[in-house]
Amino acid sequence: MSGEGTERRADGFELRDMHEDEHEQWVALGRRGFLEARRATPAAVESRRRAMAGHRRRVAVDAGRVVATFRSYGVDLPVPGGSALAQAVSSVVVAATHRRRGLLSCLMATDLQEARERGDALAVLIAAEAPIYGRFGFGAATEACRWTLDARGARFRGDPVREGRVSLELAEDADLVDLAVPLHDRLAARSPGATPRDPRWWRLALGLEDDGSGTDPHLQRPAVVARDDVGRVVGVLRYRAVEREEARRPATTAEVLDLLADGPDATTALWRHLADLDLVVGASAPFRSPLEPLPHLLVDERAARQHERSDFHWVRVLDVPAALTARRYATAGACVLEVRDDAGLAGGRWRLEVGADGTADVEATAAEPDVVLPVAVLGSVVLGQVPLVGHVAAGDVDERTPGAARRLGALLHDPSAAVLGRTWF
Numbered sequence: 001m002s003g004e005g006t007e008r009r010a011d012g013f014e015l016r017d018m019h020e021d022e023h024e025q026w027v028a029l030g031r032r033g034f035l036e037a038r039r040a041t042p043a044a045v046e047s048r049r050r051a052m053a054g055h056r057r058r059v060a061v062d063a064g065r066v067v068a069t070f071r072s073y074g075v076d077l078p079v080p081g082g083s084a085l086a087q088a089v090s091s092v093v094v095a096a097t098h099r100r101r102g103l104l105s106c107l108m109a110t111d112l113q114e115a116r117e118r119g120d121a122l123a124v125l126i127a128a129e130a131p132i133y134g135r136f137g138f139g140a141a142t143e144a145c146r147w148t149l150d151a152r153g154a155r156f157r158g159d160p161v162r163e164g165r166v167s168l169e170l171a172e173d174a175d176l177v178d179l180a181v182p183l184h185d186r187l188a189a190r191s192p193g194a195t196p197r198d199p200r201w202w203r204l205a206l207g208l209e210d211d212g213s214g215t216d217p218h219l220q221r222p223a224v225v226a227r228d229d230v231g232r233v234v235g236v237l238r239y240r241a242v243e244r245e246e247a248r249r250p251a252t253t254a255e256v257l258d259l260l261a262d263g264p265d266a267t268t269a270l271w272r273h274l275a276d277l278d279l280v281v282g283a284s285a286p287f288r289s290p291l292e293p294l295p296h297l298l299v300d301e302r303a304a305r306q307h308e309r310s311d312f313h314w315v316r317v318l319d320v321p322a323a324l325t326a327r328r329y330a331t332a333g334a335c336v337l338e339v340r341d342d343a344g345l346a347g348g349r350w351r352l353e354v355g356a357d358g359t360a361d362v363e364a365t366a367a368e369p370d371v372v373l374p375v376a377v378l379g380s381v382v383l384g385q386v387p388l389v390g391h392v393a394a395g396d397v398d399e400r401t402p403g404a405a406r407r408l409g410a411l412l413h414d415p416s417a418a419v420l421g422r423t424w425f
């Protein structure tokens, strides 16, 4: 270290907090790093500055130029039945001229160490590519997929709209910020891994504020709000038409931008609304949970299809007792688990004891372990969405007591459908 918070590497690169006058370089590097075609407008540069205020922003600097960026900030990450203090990691970019020289590795090591020292239980991110983060102890903890609905073939089993339990109304973009924020927060609180969306998130998504991501405020994006019989907002749907015509017949698809639904009536009403649109042959909804109930709403379940299923949130455990006691469990049980962590942050041997009320006690122990697993596997299963059984079958889990991995898997599993959606940390 040379100076507070500054590290000068043998190759001369300086790793340190970003100076405020380097913000424009930060934004430019980010846009180049993600191969975006458009330069950031001055409004977008300012918007990014506001968005990142209060976040930890680290850079690598080579001869006065910012060549790498790394941002992190604290979130209350929803976990089954509660939430855990977590470090959200974002804006990870190394200039194309400076890659594979260990810059990300240095920035990540410092950030995870600081998060651990601050007392964060977890770190979380959304990976640009799957091979990047496993080496840092992250495991894929939620999955997302694209659901398509063949509107012409879709017949729904019930009709909650006609029964009057949910009513739909058109909404203007400007009104949606106030309507959607409380609904999303309510749903996210019970959705492991859900990413926070503050009013600014919505203003950007709605094109009411420019962050340079190219959201065009002139595009038509119809929006519908669902209310229950006492007028409470229980659903928000936004979509855009992807127009096509084949042989003088419409082949347009409704691409879902947001579909937030609290309960089966709202879920059915919003999917039915998409299926009933005129001039549209189908709906396509990216970044949804694979547990979306859509097929179960239909007479012909095959009118709904899952595509592009893939990892979404990646989680790294920083503090095993804090991570395991933050969540609730569906069944009682006990297990001694040994966590292996090459980075020396979270390794150890712990006795997990879950009581009948679903809360856990976790204590360090010298007892022989029932199960030995790498920290990345624990990160993958700690939100309850990814089953342990797949990791066992892959040989990543060392089961020392017969049947213990299956019992631990049953303790950790929480099959609640995550609220995902287009999102960013």
Ligand SMILES: CC(=O)SCCNC(=O)CCNC(=O)[C@H](O)C(C)(C)COP(=O)(O)OP(=O)(O)OC[C@H]1O[C@@H](n2cnc3c(N)ncnc32)[C@H](O)[C@@H]1OP(=O)(O)O
Pocket (backbone or CB within 6 Å): 033, 034, 089, 090, 091, 092, 093, 094, 095, 098, 099, 100, 101, 102, 103, 104, 105, 106, 125, 126, 127, 128, 129, 131, 132, 135
């Ligand atoms: C949370 C987020 O922000 S996700 C966004 C990630 N950013 C991007 O995808 C933008 C484009 N890519 C980049 O900017 C860079 O390639 C980064 C940030 C992904 C990696 O930065 P680098 O400084 O090159 O990583 P670093 O040199 O520390 O690599 C460490 C190891 O990871 C491997 N690695 C890094 N990136 C990748 C990748 N995309 N695919 C496969 N392996 C990778 C390296 O090969 C290296 O392996 P080794 O130790 O066996 O030699």
